[in-house]
Amino acid sequence: MMTQQTIPVTDVNEAAVLLQEGKVVVYPTETFFAVGCLATDVRAVDAVYRIKRRPSGMPLPVIIGSAGQLGLVTAVSSPLVTRLAELFWPGPLSVLVTASDRIPAILTGETGRVAVRVTPHPAAAALCTACGGALVSTSANISGRQAVTAASGLDPELVGQVAAVVDMPPAPAGGKPSTLVEVAGPAHVRIVRPGAVTEDALQTAGISVVV
Structure with missing residues (x-):
């Protein structure tokens, strides 16, 4: 384990500058510490894959600081996505949307779609706002190793490769990942990955769920 003193800790504003310079940083989310970069920077995205040793064919999710930043991720307007945003954002619901041409293909796993959510973590949301873009948000661990909820538990091998x-508080709480859904019709969604938002919660909110 690393000691707190060996971690190159910075604040949101300094981290935002690093992100705008194409660097990779680690930051807290509502569940675990994440490693990420500006989602539109293909070289930085590639660096995240290398740092995590993640196969390039596996898509990476992104976070935004508010629903107003959704246009940075997708150019396709969807009334149902707008409704999901109103009901569940900020929160642990990720929605698959058609990626804009500013999102690198590697980030989508060559699918043309990207998973996005508005994070409820104040530091992560502030980071998105400060750097003016969507952020790649994948757990800050080497692929196959354990995700962490404390900076002191970050893998020295990973930290040594980020800027x-x-x-910043609150500490990540762990728990279930965000639920991932895709639009399956004008008023229907399909659950791609179960998570913190249950099918019952979606149905109760008036969102029809199909298999």
């Missing part, structure tokens, strides 16, 4: 770590 900085944002370690």
Whole structure:
């Protein structure tokens, strides 16, 4: 384990500058610490894959600081996505949307779609706002190793390859990942990955769920 003193800790504003320079940083989310970069920077996205040793064919999700940043991720307007945003964002619901041409193909796994959510973590949301873009948000661990909820538990091998770590409260709470859904019709969604938002919660909110 690393000691707190060896972690290159920075604040949101300094981290935002690093992100705009094409760097990779670690930051807290509502569940675990994440490693990420500006979602539109193909070289930085590629660096995230290398740092995590993640196969390039596996898509990476992104976060935004508010629903107003959704246009940075997709150019396709959907009334149902707008409704999901109103009901569940900020929160642990990720929605598959058609990626804009500013999103690198590698980030989508060559599918043309990207999973996006508005994070409820204040530091992560502030980071998105400060850097003016959507952020890649994948757990800050080497693929196959354990995700962490404390900066002191970050893998030295990973931290040694990033520009900085944002370690601001509240601490990530762990727990279930975000639920991932895709639009399956004008008023229907399909659950791609179960998570913190249950099917019952979607149905109760008036969202029809299909298999």
